[in-house]
Amino acid sequence: MTSTQPPGGPVRPAVSSAATEALARCVAVEPAKFAAAHWGRTPLLSRAAELPNPAGFTDLFSPADADELLSRRGLRTPFLRVAQDGQLVPAARYTGGGGAGAEIADQVLDERVLELYASGATLVLQGLHRTWPALVDLARDLGAALAQPVQVNAYLTPAGNQGFATHYDTHDVFVLQVDGRKHWRIHPPVLPDPLERQPWGGLADEVSATADGPAALDVVLEPGDALYLPRGWLHSAQAQESSSLHLTVGVRALTRYAIVEELLALAAGDPRLRAGLPFGTDVADPDAIEPELTETVEALRDWLLRADPAAVAARLRARAWPAARPAPIRPLAQAAALSTLDVDTRLTARPGLRWRLEPQGPDRVALRLFDRTITLPTRCGPAVRALLTGAVTRVGDLPGLDDDADRVVLARRLLREAVAVPAEG
Numbered sequence: 001m002t003s004t005q006p007p008g009g010p011v012r013p014a015v016s017s018a019a020t021e022a023l024a025r026c027v028a029v030e031p032a033k034f035a036a037a038h039w040g041r042t043p044l045l046s047r048a049a050e051l052p053n054p055a056g057f058t059d060l061f062s063p064a065d066a067d068e069l070l071s072r073r074g075l076r077t078p079f080l081r082v083a084q085d086g087q088l089v090p091a092a093r094y095t096g097g098g099g100a101g102a103e104i105a106d107q108v109l110d111e112r113v114l115e116l117y118a119s120g121a122t123l124v125l126q127g128l129h130r131t132w133p134a135l136v137d138l139a140r141d142l143g144a145a146l147a148q149p150v151q152v153n154a155y156l157t158p159a160g161n162q163g164f165a166t167h168y169d170t171h172d173v174f175v176l177q178v179d180g181r182k183h184w185r186i187h188p189p190v191l192p193d194p195l196e197r198q199p200w201g202g203l204a205d206e207v208s209a210t211a212d213g214p215a216a217l218d219v220v221l222e223p224g225d226a227l228y229l230p231r232g233w234l235h236s237a238q239a240q241e242s243s244s245l246h247l248t249v250g251v252r253a254l255t256r257y258a259i260v261e262e263l264l265a266l267a268a269g270d271p272r273l274r275a276g277l278p279f280g281t282d283v284a285d286p287d288a289i290e291p292e293l294t295e296t297v298e299a300l301r302d303w304l305l306r307a308d309p310a311a312v313a314a315r316l317r318a319r320a321w322p323a324a325r326p327a328p329i330r331p332l333a334q335a336a337a338l339s340t341l342d343v344d345t346r347l348t349a350r351p352g353l354r355w356r357l358e359p360q361g362p363d364r365v366a367l368r369l370f371d372r373t374i375t376l377p378t379r380c381g382p383a384v385r386a387l388l389t390g391a392v393t394r395v396g397d398l399p400g401l402d403d404d405a406d407r408v409v410l411a412r413r414l415l416r417e418a419v420a421v422p423a424e425g
Contacts, residue, residue, distance in 0.1 A: 048224025
């Protein structure tokens with residue numbers, strides 16, 4: 001990786017080749033064209049032959065992998081949902097006790113799952129970006145390409161069945177058809193760019209009426225095909241002559257409304273906006289509220305004109321970064337590496353780690369991570385920058401420090417904080 005900021009200023013990681021490749025698996029156009037013409041605007045259908053891996057997506061997740069999860073991994077709710085006839089099936093119908101040594105009441109019972117699936121129910125395996133290695137990697141890399149948190153679910157639908165009625169999502173999605181064929185009907189939004197607090201159920205009549213009209217896109221997805229849908233676009237999907245498995249990669253995009261929310265949270269620091277209403281104000285009387293509203297709007301406008309972008313960015317970072325975890329680490333191997341670390345140890349940055357390195361006062365630097373901030377002496381800055389923006393670094397080659405003892409101390413700190421990991425090979 002290379003730095004995306006000038007030397008001496010704040011530093012953050014650049015987009016890696018793995019991130020670029022992850023996006024290329026989902027869209028058959030160049031990233032710049034996707035961003036300009038489709039992102040948040042219009043659907044995009046990408047056929048398998050147009051994508052870099054025309055063999056499809058079975059390397060990410062397959063029907064056999066789904067069976068493995070459902071039968072041998074002790075899956076619990078909410079990692080499985082079941083839908084039938086457009087409704088969610090109560091979890092009690094397919095979960096129960098795990099048997100001796102696993103006395104919990106919500107483990108998925110494979111024989112009950114079989115009964116439901118054989119009767120036409122759709123199985124939704126949720127949170128695969130946390131449970132299935134290949135999808136952990138895809139979510140991390142694609143999230144880095146999009147600079148947004150990503151989640152992955154799998155939908156298994158029996159032949160001729162449909163899990164959900166026409167609806168819209170409040171997040172963008174990439175649909176990756178893994179196995180079987182599925183007929184998708186796409187309609188324009190009834191509410192463009194819905195927020196998470198604006199689900200489709202509140203507009204059920206409008207959704208139903210629009211779904212009865214002509215589709216903007218009517219297509220059957222074949223194995224290896226991909227479909228991008230911006231949030232708000234109506235869709236329904238029905239398996240064809242055989243069962244269907246597709247992955248839905250959801251993108252939890254930040255919105256301008258998120259900026260509004262954080263601005264209002266910061267506005268609590270303004271004394272004029274914290275002031276109470278006059279004694280005896282009748283809050284049900286518009287005439288009594290009108291002067292207070294005028295004063296509040298004026299105070300808010302004055303405060304907004306002084307809003308600090310750095311403070312807003314810090315709050316958005318605290319909101320978004322924890323939703324996108326970096327690559328898993330192996331705690332036992334990491335601890336073992338701590339005990340044997342020396343100047344010849346080779347380290348690399350933890351893949352997918354979101355970080356920002358910036359000055360903090362005259363003699364400290366702050367390494368801001370997804371869950372904490374680490375402060376270090378300023379003289380450690382070049383070494384941290386080299387380790388986090390380089391491919392592999394030998395501890396004895398870390399720049400900016402006076403001797404090997406200091407380099408080992410810093411490297412041990414970064415290993416212990418799970419910022420760096422031992423290089424393989």
